[in-house]
Amino acid sequence: MSDKISPFCFRSGCLASTVLHPELRTTSSSITIGSRIFKPETPLKTVAQLPETHKMAMQNIGASNRDDAFYRYKMPKMLTKTEGKGNGIKTNIVNNVDIAKALGRPASYTTKYFGCELGAQSKFDEKTGTSLVNGAHSTAKLAALLESFIKRYVQCYGCGNPETDIIITKAQLINLKCAACGFISAVDMRDKLTTFILKNPPESKKGSKDKKAMRRAEKERLKEGEAADEEQRKLKKEAKKKASSNGKEEEKKAAHKSKTNGDVKAEKPKEEKKLVQEMKEYLKKGSPISELKTFISSLSAHPPQDVMDALFNALFDGVGKGFAKEVTKKKNYLVAATQEDGSQMLLLSSIESFCGKNGNGEAAKEVALVLKALYDEDIIEEDFVLEWYQKGLTGVDKSSPVWKNVKPFVEWLQSAESESEEED
Numbered sequence: 001m002s003d004k005i006s007p008f009c010f011r012s013g014c015l016a017s018t019v020l021h022p023e024l025r026t027t028s029s030s031i032t033i034g035s036r037i038f039k040p041e042t043p044l045k046t047v048a049q050l051p052e053t054h055k056m057a058m059q060n061i062g063a064s065n066r067d068d069a070f071y072r073y074k075m076p077k078m079l080t081k082t083e084g085k086g087n088g089i090k091t092n093i094v095n096n097v098d099i100a101k102a103l104g105r106p107a108s109y110t111t112k113y114f115g116c117e118l119g120a121q122s123k124f125d126e127k128t129g130t131s132l133v134n135g136a137h138s139t140a141k142l143a144a145l146l147e148s149f150i151k152r153y154v155q156c157y158g159c160g161n162p163e164t165d166i167i168i169t170k171a172q173l174i175n176l177k178c179a180a181c182g183f184i185s186a187v188d189m190r191d192k193l194t195t196f197i198l199k200n201p202p203e204s205k206k207g208s209k210d211k212k213a214m215r216r217a218e219k220e221r222l223k224e225g226e227a228a229d230e231e232q233r234k235l236k237k238e239a240k241k242k243a244s245s246n247g248k249e250e251e252k253k254a255a256h257k258s259k260t261n262g263d264v265k266a267e268k269p270k271e272e273k274k275l276v277q278e279m280k281e282y283l284k285k286g287s288p289i290s291e292l293k294t295f296i297s298s299l300s301a302h303p304p305q306d307v308m309d310a311l312f313n314a315l316f317d318g319v320g321k322g323f324a325k326e327v328t329k330k331k332n333y334l335v336a337a338t339q340e341d342g343s344q345m346l347l348l349s350s351i352e353s354f355c356g357k358n359g360n361g362e363a364a365k366e367v368a369l370v371l372k373a374l375y376d377e378d379i380i381e382e383d384f385v386l387e388w389y390q391k392g393l394t395g396v397d398k399s400s401p402v403w404k405n406v407k408p409f410v411e412w413l414q415s416a417e418s419e420s421e422e423e424d
């Protein structure tokens, strides 16, 4: 299909089917583009046909992502109203079903959670989708509780991604498995809601399908939003990327050769150490990050890969467990160091060699988390990760634990990609 059509509502997180391009003629069962008629599996709805709740304001999932204008995952802002009087007063969370859908969790969980936290009776009606909590509670109060639900039961504890599956272990423990980084988050079983979840386990497949739809909807939305100049930028990058990865191959060959050559072998680590030292001293001075780029340029006598390696080693020397957190903390350095075309590949190679080093096993375990964090910050892009991974699997260091550990993240990227292609 033409990419001018999105099968989903433009508002991310909203899974309602819709047609957005004004030139398209639609009926309830098909879209006509020129003389071609497309019949979607589910009848398309125009925005006007959407239920009220779909037209509501959206917000990012997870309080920590509140200010990120480009955050991918969104949910509707909560709407509530009080019903009844006196002892019978109840709070109705009007759009709880839509919120729960955006979170990939049953609406009964959020309803029950509110009840548990407020010490009030609660009821979710599966048939009508009505969520009621006894007593009068403000929207702000309930929205704050929803945030704590998201933190405990939705977001990956490792990378913060809201795309997780609830897994109930044989020992009746509740885990969240992250679709992006593979991290398993162990939910605190002292929380009251856990009892309810164990009694009402999520339907395993349906949830992940919803989340896939959520991601696909978001992908479509992003696609639409990107203007033609974005395409131009990509083409330009592609050309440069080719040039840079060829260069990298050469370097690798050279590095490999040096391993067999005794003299060079002694020279190279020395020089690398010197470069790391130089980088450390620079960082110690505490110059503004904006000047890092200039400093890197001043080292142009060295191969660019060595410079990136040195920066990476200087920033993360001795870091093992907690590697991903450190990377997030120091992301601004990496942003500054990846402004040139081709530098993303250099950074990926630096991560690979850093994690592949002897004694850095703990860091290697977090490599998927690190990539996910860098991906979320737009420091590295999908195409580069996939290329790097493919090369790595067949390259000199194909036995490195990095490839095994990074696999869930790569698969996550690919699944989003193949799904949006299926739609085309």
Ligand SMILES: [Zn+2]
Pocket: 156, 157, 158, 159, 160, 161, 178, 179, 180, 181, 182, 183, 372
């Ligand atoms: Zn994660």
